[in-house]
Amino acid sequence: MKILSEEWVEAFGKAINENPDYKPSALTWEGDMLLVIEPSGKLDHEVRVFIGLHHGECTGTRLVPEGEEIETESTMAGPYDNFVAVTKKEIDPIRAIMAGKLRLEGDMAKLMRNTKAALEIVNSLGRFEFEFL
Amino acid sequence: MWYFYSPNIIYGEDSLGFIENIKGNKCYIVTDKLIEELGYLKILTEKLEKFGKDFQVFNEVVPDPREEGVLKARKQCNVYSPDIIIALGGGSVIDTAKTAWVLYEFPELNIGDIHLFRSDLYETGKKAKFIAIPTTSGTGSEATNGTIISQLEDDIWKKFIYAHRGITPTYAIVDPIFPKGMPPQLTVDTAFDALSHAIEGMVSNWKNEFSNAMGLKAIELIFKYLPIVYKDGKNMEARDYLHQAATMAGLAFSNSQVHIGHGMGHSWGAVFHTHHGRTVGILLPYVSQFCLNNPDKDDDTLEIHSKIAKQLGWAKWDDDDKKAAFKAVDKIKELQKKVDFPSKLQDLGVSKTDFENNIEMLVACCFQDATSVMTPRSITDEYYRKIYYYAYEGKDIDF
Numbered sequence: 001m002k003i004l005s006e007e008w009v010e011a012f013g014k015a016i017n018e019n020p021d022y023k024p025s026a027l028t029w030e031g032d033m034l035l036v037i038e039p040s041g042k043l044d045h046e047v048r049v050f051i052g053l054h055h056g057e058c059t060g061t062r063l064v065p066e067g068e069e070i071e072t073e074s075t076m077a078g079p080y081d082n083f084v085a086v087t088k089k090e091i092d093p094i095r096a097i098m099a100g101k102l103r104l105e106g107d108m109a110k111l112m113r114n115t116k117a118a119l120e121i122v123n124s125l126g127r128f129e130f131e132f133l
Numbered sequence: 134m135w136y137f138y139s140p141n142i143i144y145g146e147d148s149l150g151f152i153e154n155i156k157g158n159k160c161y162i163v164t165d166k167l168i169e170e171l172g173y174l175k176i177l178t179e180k181l182e183k184f185g186k187d188f189q190v191f192n193e194v195v196p197d198p199r200e201e202g203v204l205k206a207r208k209q210c211n212v213y214s215p216d217i218i219i220a221l222g223g224g225s226v227i228d229t230a231k232t233a234w235v236l237y238e239f240p241e242l243n244i245g246d247i248h249l250f251r252s253d254l255y256e257t258g259k260k261a262k263f264i265a266i267p268t269t270s271g272t273g274s275e276a277t278n279g280t281i282i283s284q285l286e287d288d289i290w291k292k293f294i295y296a297h298r299g300i301t302p303t304y305a306i307v308d309p310i311f312p313k314g315m316p317p318q319l320t321v322d323t324a325f326d327a328l329s330h331a332i333e334g335m336v337s338n339w340k341n342e343f344s345n346a347m348g349l350k351a352i353e354l355i356f357k358y359l360p361i362v363y364k365d366g367k368n369m370e371a372r373d374y375l376h377q378a379a380t381m382a383g384l385a386f387s388n389s390q391v392h393i394g395h396g397m398g399h400s401w402g403a404v405f406h407t408h409h410g411r412t413v414g415i416l417l418p419y420v421s422q423f424c425l426n427n428p429d430k431d432d433d434t435l436e437i438h439s440k441i442a443k444q445l446g447w448a449k450w451d452d453d454d455k456k457a458a459f460k461a462v463d464k465i466k467e468l469q470k471k472v473d474f475p476s477k478l479q480d481l482g483v484s485k486t487d488f489e490n491n492i493e494m495l496v497a498c499c500f501q502d503a504t505s506v507m508t509p510r511s512i513t514d515e516y517y518r519k520i521y522y523y524a525y526e527g528k529d530i531d532f
Contacts, residue, residue: 024514025500092338094506097250099134109245113293116505116512 001130003087004037004047006063008130013051013061015124022124023056026117030054031073031110033121034064040079042133047080051121074106084132087125093118137343137388138278138298140265144307144377146369149177149266151306153184157262160188161215163206163230165195168222173268173311177221189213194222197402198229199283199290200244206233210261211240219264220302221311223323224272224409227265227302228280234263235300244282247295254299262303268311270376271323271410273330273383275305283403289494292399294503301387307380309373317363320375321472324359325414327351327379328465332417333394334386335441336424336434337507341389348385353445354378356468363472392508393499394420397520400498404491407481415475418465419520420508422530425458427510434509438462477527488525495521 001007016022035049050070052059064070082101085091094115096102104111111118143151160181164174169192181188191206210218210233218237220230235247238257247254265275274280279296312320331351334344355378361371397420398413424434438458442448447464448457469476478488496517499505505512516532523530 021511021513024496025505027497028501094249095135095339104250108248108250109293112248112503113501115503116500119506 003084003130003132004043004049004063009049009061009063011128011130012049012125013058015127016051016058016121019120019124019127022117022120025120026053026056026114029056029114029117031106034070034072034075035083036075036077037083038077038079041081041084043080053121072106074104074111076102076104078102080133086122089126093122135339135341136298137341138301139384140276140302140305142276142305142307142380144380145373146309148306148308149180149310151304152180152186152264155217155262155264155304157216158186159213159215160186160217160219161206161210161213161261162188162190162219162221163194163226163233164190164192164221165226166192168192168226168268171314173221176310177219177266186217188219189215194226194229196225197283197290197292197406198225199285202229203232203236203244203282206230207236210234210237214260216261217264218261219266220275221266221268223267223269224274224281227267227272227274228282231263231265231274231280231300231302232282232295234261237261244284244295247280247297247300249296251297254297257297257299258303264304264306265302266306266308266311267376267379269315269319269323270312270372270379271326273327273379273386275302275307276380276383277301277387279387281399289403289498291403291498291501293501294399296503305380307376309369309376312376313367313369313372315366317366320362320366321359321474322408322410322414323379324355324362324375324410324472325417325469325474326410327382328355328468329394329398329410329413329417330382330386330391331355332421332441332465333391334382334389336437336509337386337390337392338509339389339507340437344385344389347381348389349441349444351378351382351385352441354381356445356464359468360471390504390507392420392504393423393512393517393520396499396502396504397495397517399502399504400495401478403498404495405481405483405487407483411475412478412481414469415478415480416520416524418462418469419524419530421462421465422459423516423520423532424508424510425462426530426532429510432509434458478521478525479527485525488521492518492521
């Protein structure tokens with residue numbers, strides 16, 4: 001399975017729900033998230049991934065087609081290579097945001113109270129096998 | 134890329150007099166009623182009068198400061214328009230003043246807008262310089278880029294951390310004249326807060342060589358001088374070193390972060406209103422044991438504790454790391470005994486029934502504390518629960 005494929009996006013949502021550390025840390029989290037993966041390295045076009053999140057459950061994930069307008073409570077955006085570095089745990093996700101390698105937008109007060117939940121979303125990527133581009 | 138942020142630090146006897154050199158004539162002083170009653174406010178205002186500086190005093194800070202106090206101070210600042218804001222007190226005072234300073238500088242912001250990821254806060258300090266003068270030796274807030282303010286949520290006053298490197302105080306004046314009047318118990322409680330800052334900061338996920346240097350020296354000074362000050366609070370040399378140690382520990386964790394000991398302490402404090410330093414000091418050996426038991430071989434917590442023990446002469450250089458690392462935990466427990474510090478959460482006067490009735494709330498609050506992602510050993514709800522139970526009953530962590 002290749003990263004950013006439809007199969008991968010579906011497996012990502014499943015992995016969040018199967019991550020035993022996610023649910024208890026996200027019980028108060030309300031609001032969906034959009035990942036915006038910008039072209040860099042081996043990715044030559046922008047990819048957007050919707051992640052539905054509500055009270056410790058991932059309610060669904062999908063690729064957002066080009067041109068579709070979508071509003072989510074929070075957005076995490078950045079170049080593909082930086083997402084890969086975070087996924088491979090070469091960079092701590094919060095340090096990546098502080099260093100400007102990834103950008104986080106939304107209700108920051110709410111997000112800061114859910115840092116563990118956000119980390120577990122990222123950690124869920126390590127719970128299934130896939131190939132990078 | 135990483136960072137080491139620090140205020141300009143003026144320390145030692147008579148360092149308060151440095152205020153004469155700080156440009157600005159309108160000083161807004163944030164303090165509390167106890168500091169006023171102890172005569173410390175007078176020491177400061179006499180200096181300001183001598184240096185020809187005007188001042189206005191806000192003395193309404195309470196322990197575990199809440200949003201209202203911050204907003205009231207901001208409102209007064211907006212009217213008075215100070216060019217210097219001075220915090221004189223412990224952590225609650227400094228945190229209130231620091232937050233009010235940021236909101237005074239940026240009138241369009243609310244407390245919740247203060248977070249790590251914005252760039253405008255690097256410009257904090259254009260309207261006023263911020264001078265933090267600690268009167269206790271523990272909080273470290275005079276040196277940190279964070280502030281803790283309680284806000285009502287789910288019928289509980291939860292403690293939330295707001296941090297940004299740009300909100301590091303402009304000056305920290307670390308004058309031992311202020312902590313010399315601290316009673317022994319407060320001295321010990323605040324020192325254990327500092328010790329927790331230093332040790333947690335040395336193993337947190339953002340540890341770095343600059344913060345480690347500060348952390349190690351702080352640990353050395355606390356172990357050397359706390360027992361002396363505990364026996365003789367008037368020993369000014371020991372007071373001075375302990376005061377410096379607290380600031381060093383503040384620099385250590387501000388640039389590396391604390392982890393679950395503090396998160397669990399914040400949650401416990403929010404629910405049971407116990408002294409912060411005493412609570413995190415009790416938790417310190419338990420969270421250290423939890424981290425040392427990490428089965429993940431890539432984690433270097435064991436080596437770091439071992440190095441602390443060897444560098445401070447608690448273990449031999451040829452001791453194996455595991456033996457030396459646990460020696461460091463033994464030394465924390467020894468220090469607790471030496472200064473009559475409690476060793477389990479039960480000693481804080483919380484009944485087993487109250488504890489068990491609130492355990493799920495405690496765990497939920499821990500997850501809302503940003504420190505939960507800083508622990509070198511990944512934490513789960515089950516681990517939080519078990520550590521609380523073990524620390525309540527005084528049992529060594531065996532998982």
